[in-house]
Amino acid sequence: MNRLPLRYRLHFLVGDTRLGRSVFRHFEESADIRQLRQDEADVDAFFRRHIRTAEPATDMWPQIARRLDEPGARTLPFAAILRPAPRTMLTAAAAVLLVTTLVLLTPWSPGPSRQEILSAIDSRYQTIWAVDGASQTNPFDGNGILESTADENPFQAAGGPAAASLRLDENPFRQLIQQD
């Protein structure tokens, strides 16, 4: 490109139609270029004239037909629609169904956090404590459950201090979980 005269480079950049026309006129009128094109045509004609293309054997088509009739060699277009396609579609549908089921069944959440467990237990325990507070009874003292002898109450049998040391407003599971 850089070797070209400036006006040709300008023509390349801005597309001078006048110059373009003159180039095409040159293609048509130049003896050298005409000779070149004639040579090409001669080469083509020469090869077309002298190459003997092999004629196919007369039994070529019967052979092809025979091969098409061989089992497995022929896949009819309509059979291609009817057979492999539904099988493929069923497989794809089954795969989609399986994946969907797995997605639905997979526990994506990591599960409740420790704080959530503690809160749930606290809440549960507070309920028991509130009920007990309202009735002003110790749920572990056996009242209401064991009506008769104090000997049958395991908490009472363990002694008054054991039962008394149990603070109702304290969640006994919290300590266990926090130790975990």
Added chain:
Amino acid sequence: MVRSREDAEDVTQDAFIQAFNNLLHLKDPGKFEQWLYRIARNEVYQRFRKKKVQEVALEPEFVPAEEAGGKRPTSNPEEEVLTVELERVIQRTLAELPPKLREVFILSVLQELSYKDIADIVDRSLLSVKTDIYRARVFAKEMIKRYLTQG
């Protein structure tokens, strides 16, 4: 392209069977011919790969005109000898063309397909096809000229 009649017939049969089995994939029925050429071309290259043929090193198999099913235009014995010799030179010239040039040259000169169709068949750009056909012509011309000047 395959240089032997048996291979050519096998490739042709395979190409037709492939075409029959893949007719559903033909998007544009108007381009059936190019599509069939393309299948045949793939069959040829597949065969080369299978056989691991180094085709450039192969000696071309010369098919006499009668065997090829053609008829010689002359009955003069001397002229016939020259014709046979010329055919041999032409076959050799084609054989010595690099495969990339040979296939586009044959499609252009013998099958008389357009550059655009050839580009579709060989899956290359139009410019590349034009350039290779030009190179093939120059090469072929030189080969024939060398033969003629050598007498």
